[in-house]
Amino acid sequence: MVKLSGRIFNDVELIRKYIDIVGEESKKRKIVLVSGGGDVARRYISILRSLGGNEAAADMLGIAASRLNAMLMVYSLLDRGIDVYPLVPESLSELAKAFYTHRVVVMGGLQPGQSTTMVSVLAAEYLRISVVANCSNIDALYTDDPSKNPNATRISKATVDYVSELLKKEGVRALAGTYELIDEWALSIMKRSRISMIILDGKDPVRLSRYLENGEVMGTVISPE
Amino acid sequence: MVKLSGRIFNDVELIRKYIDIVGEESKKRKIVLVSGGGDVARRYISILRSLGGNEAAADMLGIAASRLNAMLMVYSLLDRGIDVYPLVPESLSELAKAFYTHRVVVMGGLQPGQSTTMVSVLAAEYLRISVVANCSNIDALYTDDPSKNPNATRISKATVDYVSELLKKEGVRALAGTYELIDEWALSIMKRSRISMIILDGKDPVRLSRYLENGEVMGTVISPE
């Protein structure tokens, strides 16, 4: 289970590298990719806000944008002859059907009020996968926001409970298009089903490749306990 | 938007009273009901655990049970000639289609990792409804669990932020079938879309009736701010 930040889709070379990695790894294992919405999501959400839609509608646009990114991955993978499910699943049920008959499945968001990171955790639980590799906008978890606090320390290992404490400092926040790295709800699913998450820098695909090949973590491991 | 605790479905007379209220109120306004899973959910989840399924599967059984309760409402309402959507929507999209062509829609759960209370909040946001009446297993919000702490005080009005602080005392918890009254995620949606929730005692349908008729709250109002 690999989560790809929507920002990756701003850079063709970055996409190409992820496609190379997925193509290569799919020979050895089944892979589920969840792509974020990125710039297109942000753009449409911003237009909608100026025209007067609600937050659920904003999330629906974000979901549609994340599926557009997912389609781009699907068609590029098909072009290389990889056994990828030829559509983007729009529900966990469709994901389950796709997963049992193909080596690669790529999906985007599912429902308003859910980050695509949450989707990757839900999908992992549903398919009994124990680790989510999260290729995100940051390179690792820090004790505080490193751009604001020079004393913020990089964390290489943390438990769900520890991360939950970190989040509690920040209050209730879920505007469409601005979901944080991870949320309480994703943490609670990770805890109940013993799922770990690896935070990796999405701008450096080599880190995903290294993790998939020999388990090396150049980022943070969040473990259920 | 009315959330009905699954426990209501243990008592035929209670169901009948809710059907009477919905039938009566549907002449004046559109109503969306969300029913919980109740005893059938708990029974199947317990069997599954003893046979070895995972938490997502347990939630799927809970969702199926909540839909069974919803179907029971639908068929009873149809029998009285009420303009109810004749199926139980299985996604927000189907809910939207049903809502714009019928006066009453009844649904159950939607996705693993979500309480039916969360579903009622998401559906309210999606349909631009500003209040959720939650006919729950308790009669109101308390400062602590009244069965354990004799000093627990009944709360008649609270903000989302206040309730969020209450929840933080309790830690990360989301076992299928044991979702709490309300969770962080539901609160964040209420906050972002300015939705209020009215906590009412589900065992006393008169309270729902009074609330729908003249806005009287015999329980707790949780307001977005």
Next chain:
Amino acid sequence: MVKLSGRIFNDVELIRKYIDIVGEESKKRKIVLVSGGGDVARRYISILRSLGGNEAAADMLGIAASRLNAMLMVYSLLDRGIDVYPLVPESLSELAKAFYTHRVVVMGGLQPGQSTTMVSVLAAEYLRISVVANCSNIDALYTDDPSKNPNATRISKATVDYVSELLKKEGVRALAGTYELIDEWALSIMKRSRISMIILDGKDPVRLSRYLENGEVMGTVISPE
């Protein structure tokens, strides 16, 4: 093609044994299971009747209950790593798609006015399967109801025409939730497509196991001619 009486789902140990058998046999052949509605079906149908629904609605609740039982089987089989279709097919078309890509498929009812035994016969015909093993509430076919007539004799082999004559003594009867062991309609399908049915005692899973392993019938064979 194996039909499981809904009563089996009252007893966790019984379910576990059937799961063991299906898991074991799925290594050797493809298996389609059809589960009945059992106690949950009867309970909801009884509540609906007291609230005023019609017979088609009662059957729909019975179908939903049988699908709940089917889901329980699916999730338990998935947990053991068996190649089972991850959903419960809701039509013969969905069954066909599932059957050609998985080793085990589990389904419940399909339509009002149809027993789940009828579903198992229809599904067998649709998929070109020539025998239905019916793990039922009785241990075999008798010349009369053995609980009422001490002279009732156990039948080990019978033709469809003979069973049809037995049924004609009893008149037209199809209340939701009280479908008999087998009906005229199921017999007519068995006859036209040359399908046999093996009646086995559902409370004794060893009988199914023996039948699947060496063809031994500890009950009744109903043959098309």
Next chain:
Amino acid sequence: MVKLSGRIFNDVELIRKYIDIVGEESKKRKIVLVSGGGDVARRYISILRSLGGNEAAADMLGIAASRLNAMLMVYSLLDRGIDVYPLVPESLSELAKAFYTHRVVVMGGLQPGQSTTMVSVLAAEYLRISVVANCSNIDALYTDDPSKNPNATRISKATVDYVSELLKKEGVRALAGTYELIDEWALSIMKRSRISMIILDGKDPVRLSRYLENGEVMGTVISPE
């Protein structure tokens, strides 16, 4: 609820008259039409038999042919500006959705092993309609086949039980494409849900018109009791 024999679709003028009647009556009441498969069904079933398909497949072709006839009705009704559901429902659920939002719905068959007469009875039960007008290949029910037995008497009123006795003389028979006027299973649904059926000569549309306008029955009434 009006059942139209597939044979009607051999004669354009006959179709035109039924469209006139439905158009006229739809101003006064909601109408559900179920069309049979007729000659196209028989032709394809015969080709399939010579190529080697099974009975379920033969029924599926008959269902597809009956839907083709239904589509013809739908498009002709749309062309006259009548509020008809623009598709042919392929399940009882789709029928229910269509029925509550349109004045006319036209469907064909649903499942293998079911005559379209059975479909009309099931649909009537599902939608709480108490009478099915069956525009069939015969002009009324007779005590015996009038083409073979000159002493056969025309029956103007009969109970479900009486018709059931008539059928028992004829044995188990359900080849695709040769379903009889009415079968045991349809009778059992009529009995359990107190549905009547009016047998009318399909070749004389005036009889349907007269029945719908003033209740005059120029054929046979089969009543549940």
Next chain:
Amino acid sequence: MVKLSGRIFNDVELIRKYIDIVGEESKKRKIVLVSGGGDVARRYISILRSLGGNEAAADMLGIAASRLNAMLMVYSLLDRGIDVYPLVPESLSELAKAFYTHRVVVMGGLQPGQSTTMVSVLAAEYLRISVVANCSNIDALYTDDPSKNPNATRISKATVDYVSELLKKEGVRALAGTYELIDEWALSIMKRSRISMIILDGKDPVRLSRYLENGEVMGTVISPE
């Protein structure tokens, strides 16, 4: 039937004006909008080409982008309380269902190899609508490309056959994302079903408004004969 060029979605004020017009006109008549893919379509198609997908895949991305634009319209219209179908139809069948129960329907593309202009013509034919207002990237039809040929003359009225002759000068051309104003195939549908098209400058919404209100054409009328 109104076709909106995808370029309109680059400019929030332009979208707002079209929403105002649709909101106003929907009080008087039913409206179907078809939106193009615009810049997002072009961007994703260009990325796909550099990564190696085929033309059908490129068209699929264009369709997804046009649906994103359509969703934006839907949510903005819902926010103003207009009776718009709450989803974006993905087939002509879904369009038909939506059209008969709502006052406004917004859709995007449907299939590879089809421009959204073609979709608007197909949808008009399917729904028996006789005129398509095409808010396009040009302000009218010209005898030649006015940016290349200073002698190109503006055409205010033309027949399908005349436009067809104009197109024949340009040869076979259908790269995804570069569909011309109108193609042979759309012309043939307009001809067979006697549909007219009004070419209007999409950058000036007043022209659509004037046309809808009093039939004034500030562009070109293409008539079937």
Next chain:
Amino acid sequence: MVKLSGRIFNDVELIRKYIDIVGEESKKRKIVLVSGGGDVARRYISILRSLGGNEAAADMLGIAASRLNAMLMVYSLLDRGIDVYPLVPESLSELAKAFYTHRVVVMGGLQPGQSTTMVSVLAAEYLRISVVANCSNIDALYTDDPSKNPNATRISKATVDYVSELLKKEGVRALAGTYELIDEWALSIMKRSRISMIILDGKDPVRLSRYLENGEVMGTVISPE
């Protein structure tokens, strides 16, 4: 990719021979068949015209008829134990899912305004197949209609551009049920995705067999360039 003219379905022996060929070839390669509507299509379209439907409706009946022919193929192939997708795909998405899990897929038409030849070209592009074998009503392409012009010459090889020039002589023409051998739109897809088409006499199945086995073309090759 093999297109079968609907006329083939008038002759059982012809169908049987095509089934033999498909059964045999499916051992060596994956096959997608697209069947035309043939006589049933023409008959229903003619009835509809006399009853007053529009061209889109006429095309929908033609599509339904072509799917009936496709179902006949599917059931006959299933009867021989061939790994064929058990349904007839109704969209390109369903085709894609079917194609990646089965060795044979059979489909009919998809949308109004499209010939089944166009469907075979679209499907080929979507699935990255480079040649369409078109078993048509003629034995080859001619420079003119050989039944009218005795000087018409048989063409063994032609480019898309050449065929396009031939078509331009004939004007805009697309009445439902009378689609020509090939149209401009199909040619443009063949050109953009470099797909060839082999025109073969549908009445002589040996020609398809020879082409599939050793590439021998007893008809015309239309190549993209």
